[in-house]
Amino acid sequence: MGSLSDTLPSEVAEALNARLMLRDAFLRAVVASEDTADHSGIREAWTRANEALARFKSTTSVPVTKVAESFSIKIQQKLASTMPPRPIVKLSFTEATGHLTRLLEDGLKAVDITDYSDPHSLLVRLLRLANLHPYLLFFSFLIATFYRLRWRHSKRGNRNL
Numbered sequence: 001m002g003s004l005s006d007t008l009p010s011e012v013a014e015a016l017n018a019r020l021m022l023r024d025a026f027l028r029a030v031v032a033s034e035d036t037a038d039h040s041g042i043r044e045a046w047t048r049a050n051e052a053l054a055r056f057k058s059t060t061s062v063p064v065t066k067v068a069e070s071f072s073i074k075i076q077q078k079l080a081s082t083m084p085p086r087p088i089v090k091l092s093f094t095e096a097t098g099h100l101t102r103l104l105e106d107g108l109k110a111v112d113i114t115d116y117s118d119p120h121s122l123l124v125r126l127l128r129l130a131n132l133h134p135y136l137l138f139f140s141f142l143i144a145t146f147y148r149l150r151w152r153h154s155k156r157g158n159r160n161l
Contacts, residue, residue: 015059018052025052029107039115046108053104057097106132 008016025048032038032045076088091099110129116122 011059011062015062018056018059022049022052022056025049026104029104033107033111039111042114043108043111046104046111050104050108053101060093060097 025045029042029045029049032042035041073088106129109132113122113125113129116125
């Protein structure tokens with residue numbers, strides 16, 4: 001970024017740097033989430049990602065030029081995993097930023113799930129998160145799995161789960 005910042009206007013260089021920092025922070029948060037034993041590290045990574053998003057949002061007023069050749073429908077259709085490929089959804093910049101904001105905020109809220117002391121606190125945290133997004137089937141699956149495991153262990157006489 002150093003050599004580019006000499007040739008670009010300062011606000012454009014800052015906007016590019018903010019976008020790169022956001023990508024880096026988001027990827028670091030995703031990688032940090034794999035180690036569920038390190039609660040503080042996960043929380044710190046998601047907090048940094050949210051801070052990088054705030055910095056990114058402060059640079060969105062920089063004028064941009066859309067480059068039609070930067071996106072290929074043909075390549076997108078080859079990369080699509082569904083058959084037949086779904087139509088490409090076109091979001092405005094504001095809508096896309098809103099989705100990204102919710103994703104990063106929810107990632108920070110989901111960190112609470114990894115820090116539980118007993119099955120009841122885990123269930124409460126799962127229900128609280130599922131209540132935020134009742135449409136997510138994944139959370140419903142987690143809750144159902146938790147109840148099934150708890151029921152199996154109670155049938156065996158193991159009430160500690």
